[in-house]
């Protein structure tokens with residue numbers, strides 16, 4: 001069978017409180033994950049990944065990294081809350097459109113952009129790739145984001161035609177629900193809620209092997225190995241169930257890799273499946 005290449009691209013970094021990535025529950029401050037009333041010693045710098053799936057017939061982008069606006073006017077772009085909790089930096093050449101160009105692609109070459117969820121560090125670069133053929137986000141995720149103007153910034157997707165998809169019964173994920181992107185089982189958007197209302201993990205299967213792009217189910221392998229939850233959640237029980245599912249998948253002998261969006265150990269590389 002033909003090979004599929006998955007480019008792991010780092011598109012900027014975010015500076016966050018360590019409680020956001022790996023919640024210890026040790027702080028008495030319920031807003032510790034936002035960095036509010038917390039010392040800078042708790043700050044950590046994490047990459048913001050996006051992924052280009054290169055199938056011989058299709059080009060799929062998963063998440064969009066940081067927008068170039070964070071370079072020049074981060075405060076007005078992010079607003080006061082996100083500026084406090086989630087400062088972003090984007091070096092020259094790391095915006096998603098700049099990286100696609102380096103790989104020899106135009107943004108209009110992308111068949112589908114999949115947004116795993118609508119937090120700003122996943123959707124920020126969307127307007128840089130808005131001329132992709134189709135832009136997809138789950139309907140539950142969209143509803144959750146539209147109902148929470150503190151956490152989400154709808155200006156990042158306003159004016160961009162989003163295609164809402166619904167999860168369907170399948171053998172994947174915590175509720176046996178997923179969305180098969182091309183109906184051939186190769187790219188499954190698996191329902192892994194908890195961090196947000198409708199977040200998906202992207203499972204790519206080819207030649208009897210698979211990888212998981214697990215978005216923010218966890219922030220690194222210790223998250224699913226030791227079941228350490230992120231600090232920000234929509235539903236904590238669902239988040240633990242999702243992380244349990246990721247752990248089981250990671251132990252499968254056909255699993256090549258599980259990659260989180262903000263794993264500090266991840267460097268840009270290409271996986272061939």
Ligand SMILES: [Zn+2]
Pocket residue numbers: 119121122216261262
């Ligand atoms: Zn994130």
